[in-house]
Amino acid sequence: MIIGISVFRRFAAGLTLVLAMPVQLLAQTAGPADLPAVAPVISCAALSGVDLTAIGGEGSAVTSASETTSDGIPVCSVEGLLAPAIHFQALLPTESWTQRYLQVGCGGLCGSITLRSGASDGCRVLSDGGFVMAATDMGHDGREADWGLDAQKRQDFAFRAQHLTAAAVRALIHTFYGQTERYSYFNGCSDGGREALMEAQRFPEDFDGIIAGAPAMLFQVQNTLYHGWQAVSNTDAEGRVILTSDKLPVLHRAVVSACDALDGAEDGLIADPAACRFDLSEIVCAEEAADTSACLTRAEAEVARKFYEGPRDPQTGAFLTAGQPLYGSELEWQGVYVADSADGRLMSEMAALPVLRTLAFPEPKGDAFTLADLAFTEATLDALRPRHPLFDATNADLSAFAEKGGKLILWHGLADPHIAPANTLAYHKALEAHLGADTVAGFERLYLLPGVGHCGNGEGPANLDLLSAMMAWVEGGSAPDVIITRSASEASSFGAPDFDGKGEAPQHGGNRPPRASTLPAMTRPVYPWPAVARYTGTGDVTEAANWEKGGPAGVVPLRDWPGADLFGPYTPTDD
Template identity: 65%
Template sequence: MKKSYPMMAAALAGLILMPAPSAFAAPQTLEVVAPVKACGDLLSLDLTQVAGAGSAVATAAETTSDGIAVCNVEGTLAPAIAFQVILPLRTWTQRYLQVGCGGLCGSITLRSGASAGCPVLNDGGFVMAATDMGHEGNDPQWALDPIKRADFAYRAQHLTAQAAKALIAEFYGQAEKYAYFNGCSDGGREALMEAQRYPDDFDGIIAGAPAALFQVQNTLYHGWQARSNTAADGSVILTSGRLPLLYAAVMAACDGTDGLEDGLISQPAACAFDPASIQCPAGASDTSACLTAAEVDTVRKLYAGPQDQASGAYLTAGQPLPGSELEWQGVFVADNADQPLFSRIITDPVLKFIAYDKANPEFGVDDLQFTAASLDAARARHPLFDATNPDLSAFAAGGGKLILWHGLSDQHIAPANTVSYHKALIGQLGEKAVEGFERLYLLPGVGHCGGGRGPANVDMLSAVLDWVESGAAPDGLMTATTAKTSSFGQPDHPAAQARQGGPERMAIGPQPLPDMTRPVYPYPYVAAFSGSGEWTDGANWKKGAASEIVATRAWPGENLFTPYEPMVVNQ
């Protein structure tokens, strides 16, 4: 069960900024607890009480993770949920950390993001666990099975938490004192699903760039991005080599709107950029320094998103923001005109097998109609796959703490989705109540779950530990372009490393920005340069004024962010 702690004075004053991304008031110093059983003894642990017949530990062997001795456990929760848990042999500080996975999952990766330099993580203080969400590989036909749909939607993460806690109790002879969840992208959706459906599973949750609006995200959003950048002959209209030109024009128009020309746009809502400003003259023979009319039309569509032809209503909560253009490469912009678009690749299986009540293997991106009717068709599985319920009253009442974060240059998921959820929380629970358990951070220049040109290294894990264990609510968090990494997690495995590599991309864009540190503050506050010293030094920044950092808009899917009864699939 969750614990409740009184707010300390630091919760009102905020944290004092330090010139390093991992500088936080330390969480509680907890006694290191040693195992009371041998690693191999965990093979006999009965997991049928967690997930039914067929649930079992398959392997339990001593190994190392980043040089730290652990007991590595792998097993299955019925019917086919694979899980992995690593339990430190000599360094466990009574904390449990579960991590989410991205995309449609299908594999296990024990990797904690937004944890740069976290001492507890690096020192092996956590038991860590992860799951493949109930299916293996990329074949989407798992979604034809209602139980596997439930596993992916909500069941796998909850059961993994129950299994890991059972292993902890068996191995160490006691329960964990604190439990945490950290995920980004679909892992962020999984994080919110835990807070909404199982408020007692975790004391602290980090949800980065959450794919909370799964149904719209993987149909209308990416479907529109793919179709908007596809010509009648099937070729790609806007290719990667054109993005630096577009990005330079955006920065020339908007870099200074946040008060400093530093190569980052911290308040994209204030950017008024018209791609027609760099359109080539009619009949131009040299288009190397301008965009063609077709490219301008595509860029406008990518920024705007789909609109219902009859009513003119937008069909998404938001789209990519100004300043994110270089990150479009490899998602809805390809390196060459004959390459497939990633947005099409990820949308097609969802349209065929996952989003709708009736599977249709013949239906694809080219068949999708951008209408209010298509939005409504995605509502049937909204209570199953989406994690947009703003009623977190049970999570808050139990003392739970939630950190939301999103990169403003995110190319996969619109930051407006996360801002909309934050606003929905306030609308449902009230500003004062939300301030007691939730924070939202928006990171300038940072792409999807990291990367980008901005300072993407941040230690939100230490921040949530401190909030949960010491009652010190986070205020300013330091970000950096360089930082100590946190690598404790999955034992080295060549196949896992290969999965994380991703496709190679052609080199584009201007020179990287200089290394920097910079604070970020809870929404709606922005960091402001003091006016003296180096702007690359976070010590020379302070908390600025509240701002409409990301614009939100009216759209017929707004009510997807209101309370709803979650769909439960019975076994």
């Protein structure tokens, strides 16, 4: 059951004006609205009686409501069920709510509730407990192997769970505080980014501001042909891994040596991978070499070539993905499609098989299907089209979202191994093609982060605060431009896929901790694409103050492929 959500007119609020500062030091000149905290009007326990059947149908209910703390903030923690199997959790501050709602997405194929807001580093409203926060498991348990065979659970995962969770939490907010929220936001990365875009496309009235990081929006291709190819390319005839993680530093150093200086600064990061020209043959071991620790064997180099290029139809030569991992991403391949040992398991295989067996095709392939059965052909790409309007979130018709005043921030790490940054740039360009560049400039921004991995981490400065930037845009009318990023002191699990079935969201498929950066700590400005940060030529390259706005630059290479039409307007379906 899908219901509409009433839209409450936002009235003007006093803004805290900030004196102009150098662009290197401040991302916005106006911040979020100065909203007073609102106290609850009923007890936390009383929320147990909220009726959710009008939202989720018979069997929907609040299952628990209790007072606790979250990161030191007193909250009322509410858990609920939206029939038949959508579980959600909401944290409603009891002392600090400033009339804002933040819903967060989840990664991988979800199946668990994770209340984390990434790309929010330093956001005071978040750390001070100003948001009601909520998340959902998307309508299934991560330990279920065959949930994709259930039509209702497919629909819940595709779009229904996030929409109904928003409706249910709004009902809780209204009951608990005696009023609705003034502003609402959605923040997700990876599949959470797909969920974010699905909200903008299918339910434009749900949220005022949406942040979509590394969105798995081209779900049908990303989780089949992309990850399937990466896994097959790095597996020999005996099922052993060919390129192992000990060789990745060798490859990465060679790529950086060839392309680092192209952006005007030798800082260990490749800011414009589209301009990089790297010859793998330069690091191939000599045939007679006894020690291959500082070079790649021909077989290892061939794996890397396949990673960069991607699958092609052997008959037509057509590419079968929008893009592949970029130059500079090599260290991030570890634990995804490169294992630590020859007998290691590849996360890409774990990502692709469940989708191929139960989700991607109208006729399920079944448990006997293996990656050896996956044909990398245009025929397979076409066979993925029937469920494109269900699972994919590449619909370029955001006219309703734009017309109601919604704001969208897209962001993607250029060293992302899980999801090709080309997908996100292709979507941005599809928006411009369908709506016009001027219209898109009024409601959307795209940030591409050098050296940053999947939803964070990596060699580059991965800490950033897009949530405050979004609030300044929605509440204060200050469209974001420069965003200051800085090196992370701790690894982030925001948007990380859950492949261990334990309700956790481990990095790199759950088989190893995130890798720490080998570069010096740094700060760096990033600008909306196609602008790039340009080194001024003086001062320490690790300091943001020594960089300025430059460009435009391509940054991410785009190519013609027979699935390019998947990025454009289309009519969504329910199955």
